[in-house]
Amino acid sequence: MAVKVEQLVENYPRLWHMAHYGSWPAIRDRGLKSASALLDEYKIDGERRTRLESLRRPGSVQLQRAGLPSAVIRDQLPMTDKKLASCLQDGLTPKDWYELLNSRTFFWLSRLRIWTLLQAKAYRALEQTVLTVDTAGLVAAHCDRIWLSPINSGATLFKAQPRGKTTFCRIADFPFDDRRKTRTPHSAVVELLVEDAVPDIAKYVLAVHTVKGDKILDEVWRSPRATDNDRP
Numbered sequence: 001m002a003v004k005v006e007q008l009v010e011n012y013p014r015l016w017h018m019a020h021y022g023s024w025p026a027i028r029d030r031g032l033k034s035a036s037a038l039l040d041e042y043k044i045d046g047e048r049r050t051r052l053e054s055l056r057r058p059g060s061v062q063l064q065r066a067g068l069p070s071a072v073i074r075d076q077l078p079m080t081d082k083k084l085a086s087c088l089q090d091g092l093t094p095k096d097w098y099e100l101l102n103s104r105t106f107f108w109l110s111r112l113r114i115w116t117l118l119q120a121k122a123y124r125a126l127e128q129t130v131l132t133v134d135t136a137g138l139v140a141a142h143c144d145r146i147w148l149s150p151i152n153s154g155a156t157l158f159k160a161q162p163r164g165k166t167t168f169c170r171i172a173d174f175p176f177d178d179r180r181k182t183r184t185p186h187s188a189v190v191e192l193l194v195e196d197a198v199p200d201i202a203k204y205v206l207a208v209h210t211v212k213g214d215k216i217l218d219e220v221w222r223s224p225r226a227t228d229n230d231r232p
Helices: 005-011 024-030 035-041 046-053 081-087 094-102 111-118 135-145 176-180
Strands: 014-020 061-063 071-073 104-108 127-134 146-149 191-195 205-212 215-222
Touching (some): 094 104, 104 111, 127 135
Antiparallel strands (some): 014 104, 146 191
16 A cells, blocks of 8 residues: 555654755755756756766765855765666666756655764764754645655665666655565655755754764754754
């Protein structure tokens, strides 16, 4: 049976997003944007756009444009072209997959998942900005642009799970009950994606923290609606 919106919110009342350190003011004021949306906003085109949008990014890249705050497009270290090509289905190429991922914003549905990312070798020594988000509010406002993923779609390093045109499902089409029969909640639904951008993300953020490795260093901001448990 497919998952209903109410069931999704009940099982995953909070979402988490790891952003570049210090990015909360820009996200609050300008929204949370996919890599492609940032490239549009910063007027990046030509060969540089191809490198950033259609090929694997081995490192994070800073974008600058007069009149705008600097922005960072994150690396894609958890993937390699060789392993990605080996697990793609439906005739997709690595270029297709990078462009698809870059067109969306990503959220984890599990606290365990966000901590696993924060403590990954590539990120554990760096301070990160982590957003804790109200699932009900975000889904109510952007349901028609939301997709769910059963896998970590941006990683191939340890177990390159098959992925293709049917990997991402709309909420109403996601086989939640079937997956829960054999999986824990944090593995039943792995990612929530929003097409393009969430311009009003500040409405749904409940708390913002600075995290490094396995430690919360600072609470940057907290909504009056937040509970004591609203943290990574």
